[in-house]
Amino acid sequence: MAAERTEADILAAGQRKYRSMVVWELTDDDKGKMVVIDVDSGDYEVDTVEAKARDRLFSRRPDACTWTAEFNGRPEFRGGWRMTYPNGYTIEGGRPSRDEIREALAEARRRTND
Amino acid sequence: MISGLVYLTGHARIPTGEPRVTIHVADISGETHPVEFLVDTGFDGDLTLSPALIRRLGLPHLRVGKVTLADNLDREFGVYGAEVSWNGKTVEVEVLESEDDPPLLGMAMLWGSRITIEAREGGLVTIEDLEVI
Numbered sequence: 080m081a082a083e084r085t086e087a088d089i090l091a092a093g094q095r096k097y098r099s100m101v102v103w104e105l106t107d108d109d110k111g112k113m114v115v116i117d118v119d120s121g122d123y124e125v126d127t128v129e130a131k132a133r134d135r136l137f138s139r140r141p142d143a144c145t146w147t148a149e150f151n152g153r154p155e156f157r158g159g160w161r162m163t164y165p166n167g168y169t170i171e172g173g174r175p176s177r178d179e180i181r182e183a184l185a186e187a188r189r190r191t192n193d
Numbered sequence: 194m195i196s197g198l199v200y201l202t203g204h205a206r207i208p209t210g211e212p213r214v215t216i217h218v219a220d221i222s223g224e225t226h227p228v229e230f231l232v233d234t235g236f237d238g239d240l241t242l243s244p245a246l247i248r249r250l251g252l253p254h255l256r257v258g259k260v261t262l263a264d265n266l267d268r269e270f271g272v273y274g275a276e277v278s279w280n281g282k283t284v285e286v287e288v289l290e291s292e293d294d295p296p297l298l299g300m301a302m303l304w305g306s307r308i309t310i311e312a313r314e315g316g317l318v319t320i321e322d323l324e325v326i
Contacts, residue, residue, distance in 0.1 A: 098198060098315065100314075168238075168260040170259075170272055172256055174238075175255045175256060177284075177285050179255065179274075180285040180286065180287060184253060184274050187251065188221060188223070191221050191251065
């Protein structure tokens with residue numbers, strides 16, 4: 080089963096498990112450690128040495144299909160409700176057209192190259 | 194097709210989340226940089242970016258915008274231009290200066306696309322070009 084998958088499939092599955100599940104179970108003590116995840120079950124092991132985490136995970140799940148990440152802490156929550164900033168905004172002179180943006184970018188590049 | 198993920202932002206009693214996608218934004222030398230955006234259908238523009246990132250990318254300034262916030266005070270913000278990769282094409286977009294974190298991707302950017310959101314933890318977000326479907 081695992082052999083039929085592409086690296087991109089494993090990467091996507093690993094990131095999904097990592098971001099949606101694993102990061103919420105790790106603590107500040109795990110910061111900087113390597114996380115080896117079985118992308119199918121979501122089972123994982125954490126260690127400062129990736130090979131040790133890998134060995135422990137494979138001893139429990141010999142058929143694991145793994146993806147590895149370095150844990151750098153949880154994403155932060157914002158408190159309260161989001162007030163979408165640009166709602167009700169006005170732009171002096173109206174919104175720029177695609178052509179105007181294209182010309183401004185070309186002009187800025189010319190200036191940078193000079 | 195552009196794909197992203199739904200991030201959990203609520204808690205056990207009221208689970209909710211944010212659909213996010215990563216888009217490549219070109220700096221003034223033409224080099225592209227991945228930036229993660231929150232898909233916000235309540236925002237009718239293209240993109241927002243932080244002032245710091247706008248400066249780092251060297252984006253050209255086009256206009257001054259004004260917004261009235263909850264405290265009833267007007268704030269001014271810059272409107273910039275940028276080039277981004279979008280469904281395999283390079284497109285020119287307006288960028289509003291905003292401290293929103295993550296920055297926002299709005300309806301003007303999504304125009305002409307079909308967006309699907311699996312509204313659950315780790316759900317997939319996909320954006321497809323309607324002309325290609």
